[in-house]
Amino acid sequence: MSARSAVWRALSRKAWLETRARFATGAVVIVLLCAFMVLVRPRMLVQWPLDKILHPEWRDPPWWDRVHTDYPFFLWHYLYRDMLQKAFMVFAVLLGVGGLAREVAYGTAAFTLSLPASRRLLLATRATVAAAETAALGVLAAATILLTSAFIGVPYSAAHALLHTALLVLGACVLLAGSLCLSSIVEGEHAPALVGLAGVGMFNYIMAPYADGGPTSGLVRALDFVHVMSGSPGESLADVPWTGVAVSLGIGALALLYAFRRSETGDF
DSSP: OOHHHHHHHHHHHHHHHHHHHHHHHOOOOOOOOHHHHHHHHHHHHHHHHHHHHHHHHOOTTTTTHHHHHHHHHIIIIIIIIIIIIHHHHHHHHHHHOOSHHHHHHHHHHHHHSSSSSOOOHHHHHHHHHHHHHHHHHHHHHHHHHHHHHTTTTOOOOOOHHHHHHHHHHHHHHHHHHHHHHHHHHHHSSHHHHHHHHHHHHHHHHGGGGGGGGGGHHHHHHHOHHHHHHOOOOOSSSGGOOOOHHHHHHHHHHHHHHHHHHHHSSSSO
């Protein structure tokens, strides 16, 4: 094994040890969310008509009938577009927190900088491990949905699961790049995570009026990161918001480039 490979392995292990608790928490949350929504659906199909009898004054939203009859749409509406998406957003931010700026608060930055590795390699290793963890969360989500769907006897296309979990992972990686960038600027143990989560929450609040097919312009759609992560309900490539994906990837690339520049030039 070359010296460079040994350093990479050591740094990868260091990044994994720093993030494994967050990754494990994310894995548990995502598996439970997916399993719960799939397994509770038969009960929901029974309960919904009873609720309508008890509350005839309730008005059905536009998507109501389709949620009852279209299982992939049910999963898209409640998981890919809502709960599962929010979970990926949160854990993408948390997996990106760390690095030299955080180590300054712990007093360990001098030790890390004394290792036989450049600052660029330190950040590249952290980013690679975090991206791999994010992809693993996507695999867990798709596998859980497919397995629990088979358990309740409801046919579900693997193509639909793979397309939408891929969009979630892609969007999460963009947020991960933003979190890495933020962690290179904001010092402290908790401050980067709090700022990042607050930013994600504010963006979701701003884009809320455009949910469920609300009035939009081309610019809004391109910047609507929530829609980018969910796509449209179908399973074809035509359901991917390609313009939004390109814009999001561009923003993520810029954030990551700035993180590398800040890491190399910052006074740690």
